[in-house]
Amino acid sequence: MFDIAVIEDAAAAEASLDPTRARLLAALAEPASATMLAARVGLPRQKVNYHLRALEQHGLVELVEERRKGNVTERVMRATAASYVISPTALAAVRPDPSHAPDRLSARWLLALAARLVQDVGSLVTGADRADKRVATFAVDATVRFATAADRAAFANELAATITSLVARYHDESTPGGRDHRVVLALHPGADPAPTSSDTDTDTPTEGH
Structure with a gap:
């Protein structure tokens, strides 16, 4: 089981977002048969079996073992990951494009960059898992508390x-076999507590790239 798996297929994303199937995925952090799982989540076994087949079809659960009980073979299943992230690739037609109207002061452009980060790193992780390799990232x-908006701007x-200086120092366009690496910086208010008016002003760049 992976700590995090990236969902890149639209049908798999749809399956994972179904409330009942999401409950089953969470419950299958520990292996269980359909009978055990039905008792665990309080659903009929037939209904659990139906949803398990859909989840298995999309690679969200996997077979751990088969147990023979009389004339019945019991299949023990487990979620393929402890948690899942849906890549923007799954929503190809409407995924955000960070190259459109880049604006360091825009929170929505920051979201577009974050979406691209999930998409790019997700694809790298998927490929690395298939090749049984690690991704160099x-x-x-960090969290920093500013006394004033002026301190935040500074x-x-x-x-x-x-970062601009570091990129200029180490970037070498002419190196044979060199590989580009993307650097993304983000500065945003914490999500909790609720933002105040000073959190939503536009006197400070919120994203450097």
Whole structure:
């Protein structure tokens, strides 16, 4: 079982978003047969079997073992991952395009960049899993509390300048066999508590790329 799996197929995404099937996926963090699962979630076994077949068809659950009980073979299933992320690839016709109207002050452009990040890294993870390899990535997650909006603006400007300098120093267009790496920076208010008016002003760049 993976910690996180990326759903790139539209039909699989639809299956995972069904409330009943989402409950079954959560319950199958621990392997269970349809009978065990039915008792676990309080649904009829026939209904559980129906949904399990759909989830298995889309690769969201997998067979762990088969147990013979009299004339019946009991199939023990498990979710293929502890959690799932739906890639924008699953919504190809309406996925956001970050190249459209890029604006460092726009929260929606930040969402478009985040969606592309999920899509790109998701595709890399899927390919790496198939090849039994790891993806070379690096991430930093930090929280900073600013005393004033002016401090926030100064921080964003200094961060953008530092990253621009680093990119210029290490980028080598002429290296044979070199591979491009994407750098995405984001600065946004915490989602909790609810944003105040100072969180939604536009005096500070919210995204550097």
